[in-house]
Amino acid sequence: MQEHNVDVAIIGAGSAGLSAYRAARKHTPSVLLIEGGSYGTTCARTGCMPSKLLIAAANAIHDARHVEPFGARIESGVTVDRHAVMQRVRDERDAFVASILDSIEAFPPEDKLRGQACFENATTLVVSGHTRIRFSRAIIATGSSPHIPKPLQAAGERILTSDTLFDLEALPESVAVFGPGVIGVELGQALARLGVRVRMFGRSGGVGGLQDEDLRSAAVRLFNEEFYLDPQAETHDIRGDGNGVSVTFTERDSGKRLTERFDYLLAATGRRPNLGELDLECAGIETGDKGTPLFDRHTLQCRNTEGRPSHIFIAGDVDHAEPLLHEATDEGRIAGDNAGRFPDVRVGYRRAPLTIVFSEPQIASVGRSRPEIEKTHVPGQDYAIGELSYENQGRAKVMRQNRGLLHLYGEYGTGLFLGAELVAPQAEHLGHLLAWAYQQRMTVRQMLDMPFYHPTLEEGVRTALRDLSAKLLLEPVMVDQCIECGPGA
Numbered sequence: 001m002q003e004h005n006v007d008v009a010i011i012g013a014g015s016a017g018l019s020a021y022r023a024a025r026k027h028t029p030s031v032l033l034i035e036g037g038s039y040g041t042t043c044a045r046t047g048c049m050p051s052k053l054l055i056a057a058a059n060a061i062h063d064a065r066h067v068e069p070f071g072a073r074i075e076s077g078v079t080v081d082r083h084a085v086m087q088r089v090r091d092e093r094d095a096f097v098a099s100i101l102d103s104i105e106a107f108p109p110e111d112k113l114r115g116q117a118c119f120e121n122a123t124t125l126v127v128s129g130h131t132r133i134r135f136s137r138a139i140i141a142t143g144s145s146p147h148i149p150k151p152l153q154a155a156g157e158r159i160l161t162s163d164t165l166f167d168l169e170a171l172p173e174s175v176a177v178f179g180p181g182v183i184g185v186e187l188g189q190a191l192a193r194l195g196v197r198v199r200m201f202g203r204s205g206g207v208g209g210l211q212d213e214d215l216r217s218a219a220v221r222l223f224n225e226e227f228y229l230d231p232q233a234e235t236h237d238i239r240g241d242g243n244g245v246s247v248t249f250t251e252r253d254s255g256k257r258l259t260e261r262f263d264y265l266l267a268a269t270g271r272r273p274n275l276g277e278l279d280l281e282c283a284g285i286e287t288g289d290k291g292t293p294l295f296d297r298h299t300l301q302c303r304n305t306e307g308r309p310s311h312i313f314i315a316g317d318v319d320h321a322e323p324l325l326h327e328a329t330d331e332g333r334i335a336g337d338n339a340g341r342f343p344d345v346r347v348g349y350r351r352a353p354l355t356i357v358f359s360e361p362q363i364a365s366v367g368r369s370r371p372e373i374e375k376t377h378v379p380g381q382d383y384a385i386g387e388l389s390y391e392n393q394g395r396a397k398v399m400r401q402n403r404g405l406l407h408l409y410g411e412y413g414t415g416l417f418l419g420a421e422l423v424a425p426q427a428e429h430l431g432h433l434l435a436w437a438y439q440q441r442m443t444v445r446q447m448l449d450m451p452f453y454h455p456t457l458e459e460g461v462r463t464a465l466r467d468l469s470a471k472l473l474l475e476p477v478m479v480d481q482c483i484e485c486g487p488g489a
C-alpha cells in the first residue's frame with residue numbers, strides 16, 4: 001500500500017469538494033482531493049443541469065402547443081422525437097461535464113487521488129485499499145444519493161432515479177412518479193409536457209418543498225390541471241417485471257381502486273447522505289440519531305466524541321442541511337478555508353435562504369417559512385401575511401401565465417420582512433428580488449419605496465406588499481384598483 005502525508009484531505013470532488021479545494025489551497029500547497037466515482041459533479045452529471053435541459057425542452061414544446069390563444073396555429077401539430085429530446089439533454093449535459101473535467105485536469109496530479117476513501121482512525125484514511133493517507137485536517141464532501149423506500153423496490157429493474165433517467169435512449173411512454181418533492185415535480189411535469197403519461201403519488205401531502213398550506217393547496221390544484229398528482233396517495237401494490245411496472249392505487253377523485261401499468265417507476269423520494277462507506281465510527285466525530293455528523297453551520301467544523309471542535313469538517317449535501325448547489329459551494333469554501341487555516345477557525349458568511357423549483361408555475365421560498373415563523377410569532381398578532389393571486393395580474397395575463405399565488409410574511413411593530421413563498425410565473429426572478437430584500441433586512445416600507453416598472457410581474461410583489469403593509473397597520477387598506485399603478489398592477 002502507498003503511504004502519503006497531507007495537510008488537508010478532501011473526500012469527494014463534487015461541487016462542495018472542488019470549492020473546498022480552491023479555498024484550502026490558498027493556505028497550503030498540501031491538499032489532496034479524493035474522488036471515488038466519476039469526476040464532473042452531481043450538479044452537472046445527473047442534477048441541476050440535465051434536469052433543467054429536460055425542463056427547457058418540455059416547456060418549449062408545451063409553449064408551441066399553446067399558441068392558438070395568441071392567434072396562431074401550427075397546422076400539422078407538434079411531434080416530439082423521443083430520441084432527439086434525450087440526445088440533446090445528454091449532449092448539452094456532456095458539455096457542462098466536460099468544462100468541469102477541464103478544470104480538474106488543470107489541478108496538479110499530486111493533488112488528486114482516485115478511489116473510495118474510508119477512515120482508519122481520526123488522522124488516517126485508506127483509499128480503495130491501495131493508499132493510506134495521513135492527514136492533519138479532513139473535509140467530508142461526499143454528497144448524497146437517491147433513497148428508494150422498500151415498497152418501491154418491488155418495481156425491480158423498472159425503477160428510475162435522477163441518476164439513471166437522463167441516460168434513457170428515448171423518452172418512455174409512461175412513468176409513475178413517486179415523491180412530489182422538488183425532483184418529482186420538476187421531472188414529472190417535464191415528462192408530462194413531453195407527452196409521457198404521468199401519474200404522481202405522494203405520501204405526506206407535501207408538494208415541491210412548499211411549507212405554507214395555502215400555497216401547497218394552490219400548487220396541487222395547478223399541477224392537477226396538467227397531470228395527475230395525489231400528494232397523499234393510497235397505493236396498495238407495486239409490481240415490476242421485465243417490461244414494466246403495475247401500480248394499484250385508489251384514484252384521488254373517483255375513489256376507485258385501479259391497477260395501471262407504466263414503463264417505469266421514477267423514485268423521487270428524497271436523497272440520503274453518502275456516509276455508509278466512510279467508516280465514520282473510526283473518525284472520532286460525534287453523530288446525531290440519523291448517523292449524520294454534528295457540525296457548526298457557520299464554521300462547518302464537526303465535533304469530536306468529547307464534544308469539542310474537531311479537525312474534521314463537512315460540506316455539501318452530505319451534511320443534509322441545505323442540499324442546494326449554491327449552499328454546497330458556500331459550505332465547501334468555508335470548510336476549505338477553515339481546514340486550511342486550522343486551528344484559527346473563522347465564521348463563514350451564510351446567505352439568505354432561497355429555494356427555487358423549476359416547475360411551471362415556478363416555486364420559490366425565501367427567508368423564514370410560515371411554520372418557522374409560527375414557532376415564535378402568533379398569526380394576526382405578531383406577524384401578518386400579504387397576499388396576491390396572479391390570476392388577474394396584468395403582466396401575467398398579457399403573457400397568459402396568470403396562475404399562482406404569492407404570500408409575503410411581515411412582522412408587526414418592526415414592519416420587518418420575514419420571508420415569502422410563491423407559486424408564480426417566473427418565480428426564479430421574483431424569488432431573487434425577495435431574497436435580496438430579506439438579506440438586506442428590509443422593512444415592508446423600504447421595499448415599497450423601491451422602483452416598480454409597469455407592466456411587470458414585480459408589480460404583483462408591490463400589491464402583496466401593500467396588502468401586507470395594511471395588515472401590519474402601517475398604511476390604510478389598499479383601494480381595489482391602484483390609480484397611480486396602471487392597469488393590472
Ligand SMILES: Cc1cc2nc3c(=O)[nH]c(=O)nc-3n(C[C@H](O)[C@H](O)[C@H](O)COP(=O)(O)OP(=O)(O)OC[C@H]3O[C@@H](n4cnc5c(N)ncnc54)[C@H](O)[C@@H]3O)c2cc1C
Nearest residue numbers: 012014015016036037042047048117143316317323324325
Ligand atoms: C435531479 C437534481 C436536480 C437538482 N437541481 C438543482 C437545482 O436546480 N439547483 C440547485 O441549487 N441544486 C439542485 N440540485 C442539488 C445539487 O445538485 C446538489 O446540492 C449539489 O450537487 C451537491 O454537491 P456536493 O458536492 O455536496 O455533492 P456531489 O456533487 O454529489 O459530490 C460528492 C462526490 O463525492 C464522491 N464520493 C462519495 N463518497 C466517496 C468516498 N467515500 N470517497 C471518495 N469520494 C466519494 C462522489 O463520487 C461525488 O463525486 C439538484 C439535485 C438533483 C439530484
Ligand SMILES: NC(=O)c1ccc[n+]([C@@H]2O[C@H](COP(=O)([O-])OP(=O)(O)OC[C@H]3O[C@@H](n4cnc5c(N)ncnc54)[C@H](O)[C@@H]3O)[C@@H](O)[C@H]2O)c1
Nearest residue numbers: 149179181182183184202203204206268269270323356357
Ligand atoms: N430546483 C432545485 O433547487 C432542486 C431540484 C432538484 C433537487 N434539489 C435538491 O434535491 C433534494 C432532494 O430532492 P427530492 O425531491 O428527492 O426530495 P424531497 O425531500 O424534496 O421530496 C421527496 C418527496 O417524496 C415523498 N416521499 C417519500 N417517500 C415516499 C413514498 N414511499 N411514496 C411517495 N412519496 C414519498 C416525500 O413526502 C417528499 O414529498 C431537494 O431537497 C433539493 O434540495 C433541488
